[in-house]
Amino acid sequence: MGEVELSCRAYVKMYLHACLFPRCSINGLLLSSSSAGGAVCVTDCVPLLHSHLPLAPITQLALTQVDVWCSQTQQRIVGYYQANACVSDSSPTPCALKIADKIAEQFNNAVLLMIDGGKMSPDYRVPPIVMYERKDSRWTLKDKHTIMLRQWEETRAIASQMLESGDHMLLVDFDSHLDDITKDWTNQKLNNKIAELASPANGNV
Amino acid sequence: MASVSELYDVGWEEMRDKLRKWREDNCRNSEQIVDVGEELISEHGSKLGDDIWIIYEQVMIAALDCSRDDLALTCLQELRKQFPDSHRVKRLSGMRLEALERYDEANKHYDAILQDDPTNTAARKRKISILKAQGKSAEAIRELNEYLEHEAVSVLYQSAPCFPCDFHSYGKAAFCLEELMMTNPHNHLYCEQYAEVKYTQGGLENLELSRKYFAQALRLNNRNMRALFGLYMSASHIAASPKVGAKVKKDNMKYAAWAATQINRAYKLAGRGTKENKCSVKAVEEMLESMQITMS
Numbered sequence: 415m416g417e418v419e420l421s422c423r424a425y426v427k428m429y430l431h432a433c434l435f436p437r438c439s440i441n442g443l444l445l446s447s448s449s450a451g452g453a454v455c456v457t458d459c460v461p462l463l464h465s466h467l468p469l470a471p472i473t474q475l476a477l478t479q480v481d482v483w484c485s486q487t488q489q490r491i492v493g494y495y496q497a498n499a500c501v502s503d504s505s506p507t508p509c510a511l512k513i514a515d516k517i518a519e520q521f522n523n524a525v526l527l528m529i530d531g532g533k534m535s536p537d538y539r540v541p542p543i544v545m546y547e548r549k550d551s552r553w554t555l556k557d558k559h560t561i562m563l564r565q566w567e568e569t570r571a572i573a574s575q576m577l578e579s580g581d582h583m584l585l586v587d588f589d590s591h592l593d594d595i596t597k598d599w600t601n602q603k604l605n606n607k608i609a610e611l612a613s614p615a616n617g618n619v
Numbered sequence: 620m621a622s623v624s625e626l627y628d629v630g631w632e633e634m635r636d637k638l639r640k641w642r643e644d645n646c647r648n649s650e651q652i653v654d655v656g657e658e659l660i661s662e663h664g665s666k667l668g669d670d671i672w673i674i675y676e677q678v679m680i681a682a683l684d685c686s687r688d689d690l691a692l693t694c695l696q697e698l699r700k701q702f703p704d705s706h707r708v709k710r711l712s713g714m715r716l717e718a719l720e721r722y723d724e725a726n727k728h729y730d731a732i733l734q735d736d737p738t739n740t741a742a743r744k745r746k747i748s749i750l751k752a753q754g755k756s757a758e759a760i761r762e763l764n765e766y767l768e769h770e771a772v773s774v775l776y777q778s779a780p781c782f783p784c785d786f787h788s789y790g791k792a793a794f795c796l797e798e799l800m801m802t803n804p805h806n807h808l809y810c811e812q813y814a815e816v817k818y819t820q821g822g823l824e825n826l827e828l829s830r831k832y833f834a835q836a837l838r839l840n841n842r843n844m845r846a847l848f849g850l851y852m853s854a855s856h857i858a859a860s861p862k863v864g865a866k867v868k869k870d871n872m873k874y875a876a877w878a879a880t881q882i883n884r885a886y887k888l889a890g891r892g893t894k895e896n897k898c899s900v901k902a903v904e905e906m907l908e909s910m911q912i913t914m915s
Binding site: 471 | 754815852853
């Protein structure tokens, strides 16, 4: 099937989400601000839960709210990510498949991304992710060569740097938002930090 | 690198009290516990008196969490010297072996404890956790079931709801939560979690139960946002169901409307003054509008 590109911002936030809750299963949604057709560009992600992933109400709530936010900001939900608490097992759980199915109903080229906890050691060289795509109503492993992370070395460096300086503590997922609704699950602050680190030489806004 | 006491301008008593608070609240902020605990033990160990033993235990467990085996071993050795025959310390040894993924040796430790004391809940819990960590989910559930059938111990139930949920045994999760609610009737989190399980199981009867328990959770804590949203969603779904009579529909629309007002109010309050939350406030408003059930 088609190519999938993962942006720095999306990767770093997923990575920090997994690092913030190392003993929990975590999940979230992958978003795109590009127009449909051609490669799927995952430009952002929304971290959702770190507890009780298989329970329905909060997941439904989160999906609805993110959907609404996407339509307000010209984005769309193009995929789902999850990291299992059990590091040795990075296969999609039934709840992951269910949510991914729902997303695929609205977007044909949806992707299911599993973070491979076993590959997240400090000196890892390859992106610790496994991607699935929908073929013939089943989620099948995607060909690694169709997955692109532009400037991977830079992205990896940014993720490590932010983890070391404790920036992962700034990340707000939907679960944390419900514990304190003044917290922003769109993570604008974190997005700005990532943007700063990604382009130090430019005088961008 | 600056010490904790320098960075935060605290004395050793404050550090000791912080550790106690984290113990009492069952916090798992292991990095912080290691930072504070390590300094407290090395610089002020002599001032702690008998408190030092429980601090060694607390720091040891936190150190395992942070892969600080050096620190964990130091604490463990002190505890072993002081309490040579203790089951509690033996369990800590087992936990260290688990952290090093030496599961067979860890199991031997726990089996030894259980031989001496078959009612030792902590050791049973650890054995089940090992199965879970090894990905042996079916065996883990079997052990858990067996244990739950013979012992009604809330300590075990507490970790139990997450467990069956992970493996989609919602019925078991509900059972554990029912037991927990009986022994902890004022705990709004159990009520809310039970409601979520019922909602997930689906069907009209379960939805009505879930609505009742979301409402109960709110009575116990009127700031539980999950319960508020849960009440809104369950009542809305019931009202929209073709199987309910006019009165039930009307009642549930009232509940849903009430919940919606509370939600809106909470978000307006939260959004006041902060630009950041404009998106969440707007998203919730739109969501509530789109989910509104119209009178037919």
